[in-house]
Amino acid sequence: METKAVNRPMRKKDAMALVTGQPVYTDDLAPKECLIVKLLRSPHPHALVEEIDISKALKVAGVEAVFTYKDVPDIRFTNAGQTYPEASPYDRLILDRRVRYVGDPVAIIAAETEEAAERAMRLIKVKYEVLEPVLDPRTAKDGPILVHPEDNWQSLCPVGADNKRNLCSSEASEGGDVEKAFAESDVVIERTYHTKANQQAMMETFRTYAYTDIYGRLTVVSATQITFHVRRIVATALGIPKSKVRVIKPRIGGGFGAKQTAVSEVYPAFVTYKTGKPSKIVFTREEAQTASSPRHEMYLDVKIGAMKNGKIKAIELHTLSNTGAYGEHGPTTVGLSGHKAIPIYSKAEAFRFTADVVYTNVMAAGAYRGYGATQGIFAIESAIDELSHILNIDPALLREMNITREGDFMPAYYGETANSCALDRCLARVKEMIGWESKYPRRIMENGNIRAVGLALALQGSCISGLDVASVAIKVNDDGFYSLMIGASDMGTGCDTILAQMAADCLLCEPENIVVYGVDTDVSPYDSGSYASSTTYITGNAVVKTCASLIEKIKEYGAKKMGCNPKEVDFDGKRVYKTATDESITLKDLANFAMNFSDTALYASEMHTSPVSPPPYMAGAVEIELDRETGKIEVINYKACVDCGTVINPNLARVQTEGGIAQGIGMALYEDISYNKAGVMRNNSFMQYKLPTRQDIGTVEVTFESSYEPTGPFGAKSIGEIVINTPSPAIANALDNAVGVRIRELPLSPEKVYMEMIKNED
């Protein structure tokens, strides 16, 4: 099919509103009369509220209400934005007598002004029974302290959860004869890697406002990736029918998975439900850092068996994931650490993947771009390089020998086949781009610094197979312009635009002729949400299907107006014409006829789901400069090549990739959520949690090697998540190539690097 809009760089439809600073985000739109909602948070990682006295707080002028655990429904729910029944356990109350991390809400304050709310907060007296916390995930399972001892804790899905063992979930899977493959291997390496929690740190923190609409329904406007799931979560938490809740998503100031959890929604929803008055909450950056939904910290035990000639025989991975105080996305992220890392090397004869996800008394984890795959790939791609050094084989060559290629069966990837795979071409391309042959492994610079190169590969999914759904609706309006209604959340990524590009090519018109609207649960067609890299692939396919249905309706209506059989006509985007005689009627006329004494709705809506989740692939190569006197790593060049199938919008795909790489560099070098012995987080602002600046990322160059995915819209797969996966292992590998120092715990801080270098010298 010839494409005119797809595979073209097109401005985002909302671009000019965004770049000129129009008021399009949640807090810009909130009514001025909103009550300000603030949360009193626990100073203890584990405690029971013995007494709570709010009488003085209520006397503060301007205070509307103060709520404690005594006021909320005794209904456990999860904030995880997942399809019902959620894999994440129902382990939360809006406010709980038991607080489980420093930052867990103890009281909700609603006041006319921020000052009044804060004054009231300071006047709430809480007496805690302080309990021993579980702070180390390695001691959590079957330990003496339970994070969730309550009897009404509930796991809705068979994910191997047991709250009486601090287990949020556990799983095991294998393929081939694992023991035999290891026994036959010439070399077996076993290594443990440790990845930390990271904050998505989107520039717009969590924020929500709520009001009662003219029908008396609770309307929630929120910066969310999961508009429809929020409706269910809020209704469940409040114990009210879903029909009483409406959720609207305006523009979102970034998400990266953070807003795949309903972090802020239930609080103003509860306040408005109880008071009948509009209310809003805007998380401070401190709250966004300390009480939100970061990446799961993981310990990953990797075992790889290989022959001397480099053939990998078996890969085994055990992941211990720290879900923190609550289980949002715990059971699901961990699976990706195995199922999206091991299949990079599907030629191995056998694999085994086991995992435990444990509760601890730190901030709950959630969804962050890469969703477990990032952690698994850091471990596997680091281990592959460690293996290559033992085998004395160039790590690029070792990969070439063992990677998944087009047509390969991938036992660890849910038994799917790689029907579209240009991973081999991606690898070849980045080797060329970075100058691998001349630069590997290192060279010493005149100033004594060392420049070295490192490589890593990655894959991800394009949806949650057999689960995610998306529907879209398209209607024909006056003069024949189209409305494309979607339930997927554009969070800045540009899905409103790329879906219009697809629709334009299907409907044979200009993208400007298509108006996009999302998302309002009262009017938008259902979409499970913008996560799991699913929007291009799943919602895109729904667009293609809906366009096909709509064209049939336009043709039928045209034929009816021309008094012929629909089989005799075709549609060229502007008119319906008889194929034999070229007699025609314009879309403009048809659209206008359809609004005048007509019984035909020029409207179509289709839903899509997929039994498979075709992986995008990526290769990343980095050149670093290491200061041997300080251990500081500087990224000089980052070269990346992505196979996301057909690129729908080259500009947006490139920026996605560049942005993911920068986040990955932050994860590799700086970003490190850590706690002191009292369970207090050390990184509660951008002072202590360094995001990469534009001076920290070197020169990033991105290219594409496209395969064609037969099940994808226009041959497309996904791009959003895979792009964060290569920097951590590539930089760790480059460091090893530079000075023979292997750091297995992120981030690769100068202190760690320097201390390891000293150890090596000893």
Next chain:
Amino acid sequence: MEIKLWINGKLINDDVSPDTPLLEYLRSKGCYSVKRGCETSNCGLCTVWLEDKPTLSCTVPLMRANNKHITTLEGLKSDAEELGGFLADEGADQCGFCNPGFLMNVLAMAKELEDPTEDEINEYLTGNLCRCTGYTGQLRAVKKYLEHKRKGG
């Protein structure tokens, strides 16, 4: 306290609480382009011009703006559209939340530095965080904008 200031050229006399952050005051006056991204002067989202100098409005107590001229992106509509167009053409607007503060600083840089190198651009703008673009697309846009201005655009 009584205050007199100009927001985007418009004189305002007001009775205010002196420790109100300039950021919150500007938003209350309808300048919604001014965004808060942190509380610690780390992100650059709240950048406005105070007497033509780029300033982080989150840490300016309102009284320090007394008798001063404040410019926000609302007051620079045509510049915003011109520079913003280059950002849009790279797809480097993305979520857009950091765009206004970023634009304010780029426009200040364009007045202040003549023909800046890539390193100078990155240094000048380093306080403007962006979590979406990875900065590379922003750099392309800024370079094209400066080139356009050099050619008399």
